[in-house]
Amino acid sequence: MRIDILTLFPEMFESPFGSSIIKRAQEKKLVKINLVNLRDFALDRHRQADDYPYGGGAGMVLKADIVIRAVQALRSPDCRVVYLTPQGEVLNQALVKKMAARAHLILLCGHYEGIDERCQAVIDEEISIGDYVLTGGEIPAMVVTDAVVRLVPGVLGSDEAHTEESFGSSLLEYPQYTRPRVVSGLEVPPVLVSGDHQAVRRWRKKMSLKRTLLKRPDLLLQREFDPEERELLEE
Ligand code: ADE
Missing domain, CATH: 3.40.1280.10 (SPOUT methyltransferase, trefoil knot domain)
Incomplete structure (x- = not known):
């Protein structure tokens, strides 16, 4: 390009x-x-x-x-x-x-x-x-x-490209954490260190939905929810 x-x-x-x-x-x-x-x-x-x-x-x-x-x-x-x-x-x-x-x-x-x-x-x-x-x-x-x-193929590494998926779906990014596990008494959510990939994926999706609902509800008006999202919103 x-x-x-x-x-x-x-x-x-x-x-x-x-x-x-x-x-x-x-x-x-x-x-x-x-x-x-x-x-x-x-x-x-x-x-x-x-x-x-x-x-x-x-x-x-x-x-x-x-x-x-x-x-x-x-x-x-x-x-x-x-x-x-x-x-x-x-x-x-x-x-x-x-x-x-x-x-x-x-x-x-x-x-x-x-x-x-x-x-x-x-x-x-x-x-x-x-x-x-x-x-x-x-x-x-x-x-x-x-x-x-950043959208030109090859510009982002496969790790970085993941971020695009998130905004591509009109949802805000879920919260991220890195080491150490405890900072000023604040802990990393246990699910992220559970090793359960499916649970991590669902938790992230739920947090994205919650955040979007709280911070940018206007983004959700232009979009439909899939069955898993509906389920997560009801939890
Ligand atoms: N030039 C000055 N202000 C601008 C804006 N908000 N967007 C694009 N171009 C600009």
């Missing part, structure tokens, strides 16, 4: 993409993340990528000619151009899955007051990472990239 990120601040991505699982995914050539400086598509001597808004007002607007030129230079037959904006569709795991199925994403990060409306000529879809306003699209592009890359 290839992800091109169009930004005025490519340096913001260096540490997040140069660490941990995203770094390993690039080293394994499972994903190519291409940081593109929008200024490289400016034609003037000062490489100006933004300008004052027509009609006046505060802030600067990303120039349409630069964005259009950049997208045209990078586009491929199976690519999707995504603009990160609070006006977009709010990101969730279903949307992440759809994006992960693409061979090529172009993520456009706005900054300051936004982009010239004529950039829409090359934009396929708009995504928001939540109902709050950030200073730019860079952090949202990192969020989208991280969520998408």
Whole structure:
């Protein structure tokens, strides 16, 4: 998979993409993340990528000619151009899955007051990472990239991939414990050290259901329960 990120601040991505699982995914050539400086598509001597808004007002607007030129230079037959904006569709795991199925994403990060409306000529879809306003699209592009890359086959080891199963079923993760067995008088639930794998699996499923019910009941409204889940909820 290839992800091109169009930004005025490519340096913001260096540490997040140069660490941990995203770094390993690039080293394994499972994903190519291409940081593109929008200024490289400016034609003037000062490489100006933004300008004052027509009609006046505060802030600067990303120039349409630069964005259009950049997208045209990078586009491929199976690519999707995504603009990160609070006006977009709010990101969730279903949307992440759809994006992960693409061979090529172009993520456009706005900054300051936004982009010239004529950039829409090359934009396929708009995504928001939540109902709050950030200073730019860079952090949202990192969020989208991280969520998408971890779904690319081979990126997560088989141990890590398990986590996906949990959110894939729209339930929150069950509680986890590691050594030592007692911390400040707090013990690990006995079932987890019982060696009974079936009991552990059922306990985890029950805890996932309970947690989701308590913390995010809205997630359960969009989902049906299987027979085992019904049984666990009644226990
Ligand atoms: N740019 C600024 N705020 C944003 C948000 N919440 N989601 C996506 N892009 C943004």
